[in-house]
Amino acid sequence: MIGQPEASSPLLSIRDLEVWSSTSGQRVPVLRGVDVDVRAGEAVGLVGESGSGKSMTLRAIMRQLPAAFEASGSMTFRGEEISQMRSGRLARFRSDELGMIYQDPRAHINPLWTVGDFLTEAVVVSGRLRKREALARAKELLEEVGFRDPAGQMRQYPGQLSGGLLQRVMIVAALMPEPALVLADEPTTALDVTVQAEVMSIFADVIRTHGVGLVFVTHDLDLAAATTDRMSVMYAGRIVETGPSDVVSTHPTHPYTSALLASRPSLHRRRALSGIPGQPASAASAGPGCSFAERCGFVQDACWSHGSALEVVDAVSASACLRTPELRTRLKRSDA
């Protein structure tokens, strides 16, 4: 293991992250004022609809923003500024200290390589483990995620595995270098719901066992609540609400979170879905005030000019809504 950080100091700390794109000749915002803290062993959810900026935040952490995108603000990993890492250090950060899990495993695995070669390549090339050690670790981890015959599995090709099994292989791949931080981008969205439940239970298990920090990106608020300790809800490139996951998912403090929860049909009964009028906004289309104002049922004049910074609600939660103090009791989830 790499030296453990102090229990209180965050593993990953993001402050006032801004990302701007100038792909269309015009400079437009993509992320505004994003703050995220992840401690060792802690799971943090980033939840939002398309265009909210949740995946872009992960790409900024990895320093893998698309061309013509630029980031500003501070992102530190164990106190070290990620933007200041030189190429060798950055490569080591990505290969040894970060694990990535994506939505579509087939897009991130070479179909012509066996599972065993895929799992061991990166750690051997980076010099982190010798081939023999890498094979032993892969075998151990495959067993941990539920493969009964790891040796046999390592001789298989990705095409021979179902989506659920392949995603377990990707979990193993992410954990191979003993990373301190795992970034997971909708890791179960493409899976069937029974397989999702299975993979999530395995995933939650190994993340806990290995004590890694986790950033879990998803559009599914209930899934995030089941998997993470804290979560931040994103809208139009900003975090609109943050707090303990079970609190955010049952007693939201921001009208957007509340509306999102009221939009989702319930498994248990048919109910009038309020939906949210209009379309999800992007950071580029949002005005100077609250970016949710044009779709919000509680909008007031002040919302159009009030800044969207997070304000502390109580010891554990923060909301970007001007009216949170007065609305709080009315935003409670109806189907919880």
Place this chain on the structure above:
Amino acid sequence: MNDETLLSVRRITKAFVVPAGSIVAVDDVSFDVRAGESLGVVGESGSGKSTTARIVAGLEGATSGEVNFWGARSRPARSTVARRAQARRVQMVFQDPFGSLDPRQTLGACLAEIIAVHGTPAGQAPKDYAHALLERVGLAARHASSYPRELSGGQRQRFAIARAMVPQPHLLILDEAVSALDVSVQAQILTLLNELREQTQLAYLFVSHDLAVVRQVCDRVLVMRSGIVVEEGGVDRVLDEPQHEYTQRLVASVPGPGWRPPQRKSRAQA
């Protein structure tokens, strides 16, 4: 079968030939849909739910078994006349309408083309009918001059529904029609589907992997797995008191308030 039975599917089976032999995608499936009823078909990948929908739509023939509309045998249409008659019985809406819209055709021109084939309800001018359809699905008459790329995902799905309604079909087959939408937009489309059914005698065959969505828009539901119907019944009964082990597992896997992934029994599962 009674007078109200719009669709009656009897013992349909579909086998696909593959190099290693054949795969049975749909295995002896039977069900009825009454006029104005909404029947959900739920299942995971490989359950045969989409193949079943395509057979009912006439896009594919069954290897064996029958599909009957209003008591008359329906087969994949071969002649133009038969195809038009088929279109007036059943229409289909897919997950991503973008793939079936001509990027160079305005919405109005697209509707006009279909109206020219199927006509309008008594006395209505084609243009008025097109505008009425757009408004019925929550778009505005001005959208007639829009191109598909100018629409959001939710608006495109609204248009796909409007287009399917041109021939005034009796049955609308929706194959994962709201699955690709953000939940705030999905809610709008689900509400629209419920409103449409209240206003007309339109019936739905609603194919989805999402049980909560099925609860929202269906009266009855079939649960399919590996080509077989494992459970069937009223949507409340099936989701509240699932009888089949697979339905129980499906219901238990859906994240909701307070949901946690099931505890792992042992490490050796795969």
